[in-house]
Amino acid sequence: MTLLVVPATGVGEVRPGDDLAALLAVAWRGAGVVPQDGDVVAVTSKVVSKAEGRLVAADADAEDPRAEAVAAETDRVVAVRGRTRIVRTRHGFVMAAAGVDASNVETGTLVLLPLDPDGSARALREALSRHWGANVAVVLTDTAGRAWRAGQTDLAMGAAGLVVLDDHGGRADAYGNPLVVTAPAVADEVASAAELATGKLSHSPAALVRGLDAFVLPAGDHGPGAAALVRAEDEDLFGLGAREAVLTALEPGRAGARGFGAPATPEELGGALARVLGTGARLSPGEDGWVLEVPPGSDRLLAAVLLACGWAARSPYDAPGGLRVGPASRIGP
Known part of the structure; x- marks a missing residue:
């Protein structure tokens, strides 16, 4: 398998009410990229939130300007160390600060995660398909840490039109050993591949990933979305610090x-x-x-x-x- 990852550049600042699909279509047209059936479009959840107006003012008088917004987005606290709060969001994601972000946004403003990331991905997929006349999948991405490893990587917050989890159950490896628990999180891997191309400082909010046709669902079939990657609480062995x-x-x-x-x-x-x-x-x-x-x-x-x-x-x-x-x-x- 060969993958091609092309970042969208020149999108500019996205504001509430903007037509994000149109902005992305113009950006890739300017780069000479013609999207085709089977492409996957990975978009940062931040620009989706901006277009949807998921912005709040930071509490400038508080010791932690994000604290009030984080509390409002929190379903359950997992662990606290100083000002660092790892929480389970209303979506079921376990993240630092509930995904509330103060970077790459105007000073004094906070960006919240989309209310319904999978719903946002479905709407963006349909809009992009209308612009391009091509059957593409969409992944909304955000950055998260991992409990046992340093650093961060991008994960899928929302998805549409993509096989998000490739369950290998029932298959065998090259030695004939049955595979029982192997299930690559395809949507998360797409998010990480896109982040390698876009980076954090390039002002590129999206990347087109080509070569994953086998995981792209037919037009009109959005699949289960990234919600399928959220581990149920009764299966979580590390639900508290x-x-x-x-x-x-x-x-x-x-x-x-x-x-x-x-x-x-x-x-x-x-x-x-x-x-x-x-x-x-x-x-x-x-x-x-x-x-x-x-x-x-x-x-x-x-x-x-x-x-x-x-x-x-x-x-x-x-x-x-x-x-x-x-x-x-x-x-x-």
Whole structure:
């Protein structure tokens, strides 16, 4: 596979209400590029947000001018270190500062992520197809860090007309080994390839990527969008920072707190109880669920372990015969 990545230059400042598709069409025409069926257009979510008017004023009097906007865009806090806030946005993205950005924008102004990135990608795809008469896919990009690696890369915030996840399940490698979990995030890889061509300081808000025809969907089929790349909370093994997980579990009155993933199995819970409370803790099946016996005076630690493991009490802690417990997601009101 050979890829060609061509940045769009000379677009200029994008303002609320601008026809972004028309601006991009003019930019590539000036570069002598004729888009064709199977091309992928990667556009920074920032210029999409500008065109859609997703701009707010920074709080110049606050210690952190972005704090109020970040709070408004936050669904749940994942980790905090000083002024750095890693949060889960209303879209489900886990990002620093909820994607609120003060770069490449007029001083005193903040750019928010699009309200519906996949919807924005669909609208832009349709508009570009009308301008060019070609079936292209669209990816909206933004920059994000990674939990285990230094630096940042661009990821897909929205997508339309593209196979965003190439699931290799059922295939085999060259040695005949079955592939079970391999699933390249094509949309994220497109976003990163485009960023290599556009950079952060070139004033180029988009790049055309050619050579990915096999991943471009037919006209009218927008696909699942980048929402398909968002990991569900119950599958997230790292939904809270290390410090936040400990404090959340120990804080009184936080039963049912989010960020701990799916409930642990009884075997996993039993092992956790033994590690924290010692051999005096015993979990066993009962007639109406699971019964837990613990050493006296361990209610606070027990509550923390249950919360961290996604379990909850079904009876008072001092119930005769032991505490009745069960996975929190299966416990009714």
